[in-house]
Amino acid sequence: MHQLIASPYNGMFLIARPGSKGGMRIPRTLYDELASIAESNSPLPAWLLDHARTAWKVDLAGAVMRDAVLVRPETRLGYGRATYEINKGCNFNCEHCYLAERKFEGLPWPDKTRLLHLLRDAGVLWLQFTGGEPVIDRDFVDAYTLAHRSGMLGEGAWGEH
Structure with a gap:
């Protein structure tokens, strides 16, 4: 690696x-x-x-x-940062939560992979995962790993930046 x-x-x-x-x-x-x-x-x-x-x-x-x-190669688009709302699901475990229950509605894995490759190919270096609650997404670890292996750095609460 x-x-x-x-x-x-x-x-x-x-x-x-x-x-x-x-x-x-x-x-x-x-x-x-x-x-x-x-x-x-x-x-x-x-x-x-x-x-x-x-x-x-x-x-x-x-x-x-x-x-x-x-x-990482230069890209025609040259984007530097992106935010990916990996899901809308939530475990309602925050003390300050006031929202009603929402549907999970995350993308299936093949579409997550396609989206992460599009972000990589657009030149994204810093990627922030958000959601409802990103870490409860069944594919969060795989998505984060794919982003890292593609040369994107995590940002914010779920990243290293």
């Missing part, structure tokens, strides 16, 4: 580490360098090793690009 994500974001390029705050803005030339070796067994560039050590206290020496860095 990737340790870092290199991604276009709102006209610039970023490197982020899932589960960590902060990131690194890089010029196009460095993004292009990473993209050119993304699927290879090449070692990580020295500048990236240094930054990972300094910013996140992680030593990636000996790691290879294809395993350590997910390089």
Whole structure:
């Protein structure tokens, strides 16, 4: 699983580490360098090793690009953030709740997968799951895992950002 994500974001390029705050803005030339070796067994560039050590206290020496860095391609749409209301269901377990019971009405898994791929292909880097109550959705863990493997970072109450 990737340790870092290199991604276009709102006209610039970023490197982020899932589960960590902060990131690194890089010029196009460095993004292009990473993209050119993304699927290879090449070692990580020295500048990236240094930054990972300094910013996140992680030593990636000996790691290879294809395993350590997910390089997300530029997209025509270039969206940076999205919110996905995964369901309208609720367990009515909040102390402040005043709503009447609502139907669950979440998408079936194939449609959730399609939606997450559309978000990835649109360039979404930060994805927030909402709902009624997102974690009671039967597919929440699988959806969150797919989003993470696709290079989207969680945001808000159910994410790492």
